[in-house]
Amino acid sequence: MNPNPVPKARLFIEAPLSAGALLALDEKPSHYLSHVLRLKEGDSVALFNGRDGEWRATLQMVAKRGVTVQVAECLRPHRLPPDHWLLFAPIKSGRIDLVVEKATELGVRGFGAVKTARTVVGRVNEERLRAHAIEAAEQTGRVEVPELFAYRPLEGWLHGWDVSRRLVVCDETGSGQTPSVALPPHRGQKAALLIGPEGGFTQAELERLRALPYVVPMTLGPRVLRADTAAIAAxxxxxxxxxxxxxxxAFRTTGA
Amino acid sequence: MNPNPVPKARLFIEAPLSAGALLALDEKPSHYLSHVLRLKEGDSVALFNGRDGEWRATLQMVAKRGVTVQVAECLRPHRLPPDHWLLFAPIKSGRIDLVVEKATELGVRGFGAVKTARTVVGRVNEERLRAHAIEAAEQTGRVEVPELFAYRPLEGWLHGWDVSRRLVVCDETGSGQTPSVALPPHRGQKAALLIGPEGGFTQAELERLRALPYVVPMTLGPRVLRADTAAIAAxxxxxxxxxxxxxxxAFRTTGA
Incomplete structure (x- = not known):
């Protein structure tokens, strides 16, 4: 028997992770491991909780009332992706789900919805977005899940802004700079990307933003991009x- | 009355475009203009056919059997986007539609499906992909629609390859170069991007590709990207x- 078998799934859980810990998984992950993936006692999975890194764990008991796992060794230490946020005016649900998935894969550290003058989507289902972020984090090999900030108006975001965080505004009017000029290479630079609503920012919003010392307007070429395309490309x-x-x-932890 | 009103829609059509031409539109665009957008006689639309640039046209007759337009002036000359192709192992239909939409917005000149050793999707609905490409071209302001090449095996693509076209292979094993090294800035360089199937390329395929003088293996950072994310990011x-x-x-031609 292979002493360190390749984990057959990656799961985010809330519980603390340490060598030897015995964990009774919740209903949803239990169902996924036992009924969807049909794992058996002795199979390995990888677990992460956003604090303790990634751990290998072995299924101890697959029963009707749930799956119990025993945590084995640490596979990777905790780490955070670059300190980049994605701030976006909410768009319709299928497209926003996609943006959350892609932003998580692309390594965004946090994201939040912004209400602008032309924002027409009034409500943001934060629970749904969080579920998409967790699923994408499991898939993409992150050891944590991007933070989801509360939905608030543009002014609420700008109030008390940390001026060392560059705010890169996707300016579809064409008055911004090309990415190479707007983003001179600087590893470790804190940044946030701001994507406007389908109807674009108002003139007043653009003037307000452009006047801020930490704002960099950026243009993504000669074609019109949908908001979700602009977010992924930027x-x-x-x-x-x-x-x-x-x-x-990082090494791939799924056996697929 | 404004002599040059802003077009209220952009449509791809097959017919030749020249000043003064009277065109009876097909059933689908007629329905879209008269029933979805509820345009009236005298309203303007923008038309392109992939050969003659973009033209303003005025609705002359909105009747049960269709819409007739008269072509007015040329708004923009014909032009092609950079000579970049996207070659991808087919993925499930929702994700492939998304890739075609985004690739069209990002200005790809042509795309084609590639059969690799681990490709599991056997059929590619080219008519459906073409419809998505047309819709995205209308939305993004292109004056042509990206070319859709026939589905064929990897060896079929490599056979007779134009060696002046760089083949950028997204290599998820991590042995490729970072984008900055793999793609030194060179405006006008012909290129094709190759994205493998969900299970990745086989070792034999990777060795075959890496040995070709025009191939550049590229790695997109430390996280695992889905095939569609990798295509858009690359x-x-x-x-x-x-x-x-x-x-x-380019100027926006829709009145939205």
């Missing part, structure tokens, strides 16, 4: 110039 | 370093 630019893309991929 | 890198993102957006 996050890629952030990663390229300010992020951790000079690192190699 | 196309963004291509645009940044080899494409036209130093240009400003």
């Amino acid at each position: 996050l890629t630019c952030l990663q390229l110039h300010l992020g951790d893309w000079d690192e190699k991929p | 196309l963004t890198c291509l645009q940044l370093h080899l494409g036209d993102w130093d240009e400003k957006p």
Whole structure:
């Protein structure tokens, strides 16, 4: 028998993780492991909780009332992705789910919805977004889940802004700078990306933003991009110039 | 009355476009203009056919059997986006539709599906992909629609490859170079991006590809990206370093 078998799934859980701990999993992960993946006693999974890194755990008991696992060894230490946020005017639910999934894969540390003058979507289902972020974090190999900030108006975000965090505004009027100019390479630079609503920012909002010393307006080429495309493309630019893309991929922990 | 009103829609059509031409639109665009957008006689639309640039046209007759338009002046000349292709192992339909939409917005000139050893999706609905590409081209302000190449095996693509076209292989094993190294800035460089299937390329495929003089293996950071995320992020890198993102957006032609 292989003493360190490859984990057959990656799961985010809330409980503390340490060597030898016995954990009774909740109903949902129990169902997923026993009925969807059909894992058996002795199979390995990888667990992370956003604080203690990633751990291998072994299924001890697969019973009707749930799955119990025993935590074995630490596979990877805790780490945070680059300190980049994605702030976006909410869009319709399928597209916002997609943005959360992609932003999590691209290594955003936190994201939050912004109410602007032309925002038409009134409500943001934060529970749903959090579930998408967890699923994407499991899939992409993160050892934590991006933080989800509370929905608030643009002015609420700007009030008390940490001026050392660059605010990169995707300016679809074309008055911004190209990504290479807007984002000179600077690994470790704190940044937040702001994506406006489908109808764009108002002139007053753009003037307000452009006057702020920490704001950098950025233009993403000659074509009109949907809000979700702009978010994904701009996050890629952030990663390229300010992020951790000079690192190699972590080992794959799923047996797929 | 404004002599040059802002077009209220952008449509791709097949017919030739020239000043004064009278065109009877097909059933689908007729329905869209008259029943979905509820345009009236005298309203303006923008038309493009992939050969003659973009033209303003005025609705002449909105009747039960269809809409007739008269072509007015040319709004923008014909142009092609950077000579970049996206080659991808087919993935499930929702995700492939998304990739076609985003790739069109990001300015890909052509795309095609590739059969690899681990490709599990056997059929590619080219008509459906073409419809998505047309819709995205209308939305994003292109004056043409990206070309859709026939589905074929990897070896079929490599056979007779134009060696002046760089083949950028998204290598999720981590042995590729970072985008900045893999894609030194070179506006006008012909390129194709190759994205493997969900299970990745086989070792034999990777060795075959890496041995080719025009292949550049590229790694997109330390996290595991889904195939669709990798395609969108890698196309963004291509645009940044080899494409036209130093240009400003074209004027918006929709009245929205």
